[in-house]
Amino acid sequence: MHMNNIDKDSTPSIHIMRSELGRARGLGSAKAGLHHWWAQRLTAVALLPLSLYFVVSVMLLAGDTRAGVAAFLAAPWNTVIYLCLIVALFYHLALGLQVVIEDYVHSEAKRMGSILLAKAAIVVCALACIVSVLKLAL
């Protein structure tokens, strides 16, 4: 530690003989939390065009017959974009809902239980959507 520059400089500083990376590593893990944050942003960016597409598709399909919906989803690009939308949407929902539960449910057991329950419901809904789109499209 060199503290002799305090007299010369108005802003005191402490020089530590350790690399920036080493200090950052010492501050805690950058594993699951960073991945959660990053996945939330990536799915958000993916959902910008996908949700606009969804809004337009809903407008086109409003009041249409079941055959009309099936014919729309049977077009390969619509099938693929709908599947992308479903995956990004439910992934984004799972990440977001987890944070909300973690913020407001304080009991450890209730917190873990409600997160698991929410994620199970999300997986079931996502699979139901995927199977339904494929059944209508194929």
Next chain:
Amino acid sequence: MKDVREALMVGRNTEGKLVRRPLSPFMLGSAYKPQMSSMTSIMHRITGCALGLGTVLLTLWLVCAAAGDGPFSIVQAILASWVGIIVLIGFTFALFYHFCNGIRHLAWDAGRGFELPVMHRSGWTVVAASLVFTAGFWVVGFLVW
């Protein structure tokens, strides 16, 4: 103490006595006036949770469509009813709000737009844009129908 986080709340006051450190009050409540930052933030969560419920409706619609003409006509009739339309208007507003405010959050993540006047302007833009988009969607929707 039950929790590691509670141990972090223990501190000493100026007399050296062990105390529970004070926590700044929650953004909603009597401690603060409603502000653009807190209101748009809590609205982002509320609309996010509402859209989460909306995905159940999307699932129901797709499953009924895949199940056959009978279930599909039932779900279409529910959605086209007055209650259904009101719920759907709520969901379109939630979607457009979360979309617009989401862009605001992504800009903040990129380190942009933190200055107070800019934050206030972007907040009002989000509110206005989501109302305009919702109105536009339903005007066009009713014309198409």
